[in-house]
Amino acid sequence: MREEVAVVGVGHAKFGKRRDATLRELAHEAARGCFAEAGLTPADMDASVVGVCGDYFTGQGTPAPLINDYLGMSQKPTIRVESACATGTAALRTAWAQIKAGQHDLIAVIGVEQMTLVSSAQATEMMARGGDLRWEYPFGCTFPGFYAHYASAHMNEFGTTREQLSSIGVKNHHYGAKNPYAHLQKEVTLEEAMKAIWIAYPLNLYDCCLISDGAAVAILASAEKAKQITDTPIWITGVGASSDTMLLSGRTSLVGLPSAVRASQTAFKMAGVGQDDIDVAEVHDCFSIAEIMAYEDIGFCKKGEGGKLAESGQTYHDGKIPVNVDGGLKSKGHPLGATGVSQCYTLVKQLRGEAPKGCQVAGPEIALCHNVGQHGQYCNVIIYQRG
Amino acid sequence: MTDFAYVFDKLSRHPFLDQFVAYLKEGRIMATKCQSCGKTHMPPREHCTCLGSEMEWVEITPEATLKAFTMINFAPDPLIDKQPYFIGIAETPEGLRMMGWLTGGATQNPQVGMKLKMSTQELEGDKIVYKFTKA
Numbered sequence: 001m002r003e004e005v006a007v008v009g010v011g012h013a014k015f016g017k018r019r020d021a022t023l024r025e026l027a028h029e030a031a032r033g034c035f036a037e038a039g040l041t042p043a044d045m046d047a048s049v050v051g052v053c054g055d056y057f058t059g060q061g062t063p064a065p066l067i068n069d070y071l072g073m074s075q076k077p078t079i080r081v082e083s084a085c086a087t088g089t090a091a092l093r094t095a096w097a098q099i100k101a102g103q104h105d106l107i108a109v110i111g112v113e114q115m116t117l118v119s120s121a122q123a124t125e126m127m128a129r130g131g132d133l134r135w136e137y138p139f140g141c142t143f144p145g146f147y148a149h150y151a152s153a154h155m156n157e158f159g160t161t162r163e164q165l166s167s168i169g170v171k172n173h174h175y176g177a178k179n180p181y182a183h184l185q186k187e188v189t190l191e192e193a194m195k196a197i198w199i200a201y202p203l204n205l206y207d208c209c210l211i212s213d214g215a216a217v218a219i220l221a222s223a224e225k226a227k228q229i230t231d232t233p234i235w236i237t238g239v240g241a242s243s244d245t246m247l248l249s250g251r252t253s254l255v256g257l258p259s260a261v262r263a264s265q266t267a268f269k270m271a272g273v274g275q276d277d278i279d280v281a282e283v284h285d286c287f288s289i290a291e292i293m294a295y296e297d298i299g300f301c302k303k304g305e306g307g308k309l310a311e312s313g314q315t316y317h318d319g320k321i322p323v324n325v326d327g328g329l330k331s332k333g334h335p336l337g338a339t340g341v342s343q344c345y346t347l348v349k350q351l352r353g354e355a356p357k358g359c360q361v362a363g364p365e366i367a368l369c370h371n372v373g374q375h376g377q378y379c380n381v382i383i384y385q386r387g
Numbered sequence: 388m389t390d391f392a393y394v395f396d397k398l399s400r401h402p403f404l405d406q407f408v409a410y411l412k413e414g415r416i417m418a419t420k421c422q423s424c425g426k427t428h429m430p431p432r433e434h435c436t437c438l439g440s441e442m443e444w445v446e447i448t449p450e451a452t453l454k455a456f457t458m459i460n461f462a463p464d465p466l467i468d469k470q471p472y473f474i475g476i477a478e479t480p481e482g483l484r485m486m487g488w489l490t491g492g493a494t495q496n497p498q499v500g501m502k503l504k505m506s507t508q509e510l511e512g513d514k515i516v517y518k519f520t521k522a
Contacts, residue, residue: 124461134391135486137394140472142459142461152457156499248476248486
């Protein structure tokens with residue numbers, strides 16, 4: 001196993017509509033738990049990496065020095081990274097590369113976003129600006145709208161059904177109900193999920209992730225430091241990243257994300273493992289169809305069979321390949337910059353055997369995180385392994 | 388000066404797009420073809436991915452097949468009074484794809500694979516756009 005960079009601490013803030021906190025307090029809430037469980041302090045850090053997607057949600061520019069200072073690291077190197085909804089894993093990838101390059105030994109990675117200070121219609125407009133302003137934004141194609149295009153093509157080509165799409169929301173709400181940090185901690189029935197109002201046909205309310213506030217923090221360490229700090233380092237053994245065309249109309253596929261295929265293959269190759277070795281996964285279920293396409297793009301099933309895998313029950317915690325057994329973006333919430341670090345939190349807890357009751361997979365050793373930016377313009381895949 | 392579509396951003400406004408819009412006003416939907424590598428781009432680009440910058444305007448066949456679509460029922464702020472509306476990705480016989488609004492008969496039970504024709508439509512506020520209708 002590649003033992004170069006490890007996660008030695010994780011922390012998570014409560015996701016939700018947080019009127020009691022802003023960016024800095026959200027980051028502090030996640031950081032407190034992270035430093036406490038790692039037995040470290042901000043003074044121990046060599047640097048920080050801050051993932052925040054959109055200044056436009058809060059009006060706050062230059063968020064990295066703000067967060068870095070608020071966490072007591074004002075004189076240490078910091079950097080802000082942005083990769084749309086894949087911002088969190090971009091922050092992890094940046095810290096991983098800095099440690100691998102030998103520049104730093106200990107880095108705090110902070111993913112944070114506050115999205116609910118603006119109305120849902122305003123947030124929808126701001127996120128639509130993540131599409132090409134000249135050629136796709138003017139048609140009012142929202143973020144759900146982009147994924148709805150994929151859903152229409154996937155349903156047409158493979159016969160993917162409404163029931164299969166809704167089964168994703170049912171599963172993810174099942175686990176979100178058990179996750180104390182989740183935004184919407186409630187179960188939904190298949191019937192409720194199927195009769196919800198259309199957001200962007202053929203996607204309805206229960207196919208779409210929440211707009212949330214939240215933060216998550218992870219501490220990454222070099223091998224030498226990791227072994228000094230903890231007996232249970234979680235190694236980052238594979239990192240893959242890719243990108244794709246800005247325009248949805250420019251894509252080679254409308255039934256999958258080629259960037260996710262490429263990023264997965266790169267990560268598998270680096271880690272020296274394959275799809276069948278993965279014991280638990282976090283995939284980017286911003287929309288139900290996104291989770292179904294992720295199953296196929298990563299290779300948990302063949303292209304076109306993601307819908308069948310979704311309704312088979314094999315992606316529950318006691319199934320063949322457990323996916324999003326923390327509620328996923330759907331139920332846990334999707335504060336853009338926090339999501340990739342939140343996925344890291346869940347997988348580290350899973351690999352240590354510390355996940356909530358009813359969510360813990362039996363003895364997982366290898367975990368995969370798939371984090372997509374916009375509708376495939378970015379994709380990061382990270383493989384984590386128990387030491 | 389006429390602008391492209393209802394919701395248009397000043398960041399995109401420049402002479403190249405003005406030329407595209409001028410063609411739309413003549414009822415012509417134009418792509419650009421790179422004089423270095425021969426690649427045709429739709430939507431049009433002023434420069435090529437091969438880094439060529441000598442481009443020629445070429446008219447596309449105004450026929451297409453619907454490859455994917457959606458009905459937006461929860462619109463972004465500026466388009467709330469237009470919802471619900473239909474958007475699709477259409478592919479021309481040349482294999483060029485573009486996003487646009489589905490209108491008229493194309494909004495009655497749209498299906499992937501549906502045959503479309505493309506045309507231009509003038510909009511309120513001195514705007515113009517290309518649109519897809521049922522063939």
